[in-house]
Amino acid sequence: MTTTTTTLLDPAVVATLQGVSTATITTVLLKQGLRRVWMRGPKPQRPEQPRTVGRAFTLRFVPAREDLATPASWASPRSTRAAVEAMPAGCVAVIDAMGVTDAGVFGDILCARMAQRGVAALVTDGVVRDLAGVLGTGLPVWSQGTAAPASVAGLTFVNWQEPVGCGGVAVFPNDIVVADGDGVVLIPEALLPAVLEHGPEQERQEAWIMEQVQRGATLPGLYPMDAATLARYRAEHGG
Template identity: 60%
Template sequence: MTATIEALRHITTGTITTMLLKKGIRRCWIAGAMPFGFSGKRIAGPAFTLRFVPVREDLATPESWSKPISTRGAIEEMPEGCVAIADAMGVSTAGIFGDILCMRMVKRGVAALVTDGVMRDKEGILKTGIPVWCNGVAAPASVNQLTFVGWNEPIACGDCAIFPGDIIVADDDGAVVVPQALADFVASEGAEHERLETWLVEEVEKGAKLPGLYPPNDENKKRYEDWKKRQG
């Protein structure tokens, strides 16, 4: 799986959605999760899921932060290289993580944080250097609108079903979930698709017309195969 994840780091999320479409997977782009104050990064890693539910005022309190089932407790269970992905129900009025929690994730070697919710302490989070994909920023803490209930269980995030161990890939176009059983297929077919698109861009730059080129007809498929041989 390590080699597969490394391969996925070199494949755009756009290509991944196309590869998954070939397998009938349409809900893989995590709605609302966009780069948080940066561009030009791509990450990939196994999903470590976190789940919030609507606020329950007797449970979602500042005191809950010290309980075993808490965001603090979850962070201490995150393995190195994982992508923490949080189902925040798309709530945009309470930030689920701030700078201190994000810094602890950095120290644990977490690859990135992805959520359909929002963050708080934007300036501090950016200073930690952890790549975050989210739906914006809000000053209030999570307990104002959400109750944290657990980790490493199936979640719904950004209209996608995500299971622990699925692979999350994220770049400037957002974040996608690759089902664990399809990861090898996406890595292999995606790499080939990226090579094809490199050639297609070169052809378009030369002035080639799109009909018969994109997608390629038999003649252009042969030209592409010849180009690959020349590339070595």
């Protein structure tokens, strides 16, 4: 069993990232050369879910095999139940379900336990089941939707805290995950300083640009800012 330790994010880092949209993060990482950081498929299952930040705690499923994907497997030491009990507070559970949408990876009881343990959110490129109960736990969920059948109807759970693929993105334990209304973005640990440095400033610049647009400004030279516009922005912001 993999025993990768999940380290907590500094509260100041969490606070900063909660003020930076996933759209902005993708742009910052694009400038760093990364294009495959937005997970295709996971969507917020409650429209008003707040932006959520945490380190990735990964879980991996493979295709169902009849001798392994059985209700009896839920009592195995290597099960989703055991994985839930290994999740630390503040983590984001990232579940590789291979995009399967006809078998729910987690339901209300597992999500209730995750909420009790202080897990920040559940993210999967698959689906959940018992949606009303899941939402009732208060656990924020990003998934492709819902399905009534249990996971063993289409998937075999194999392990946790190892590299996975979720929505076309390679996710390693302890990567940083940010999720909001636009979806879910991954920040590699090594590129976190770049996002913390450039993300908040990009948000400030784009808010200023929006103000100019609302006043009737035209886009050429404004978005992106040319040298004269950038100088005006900096003069107004003391930069």
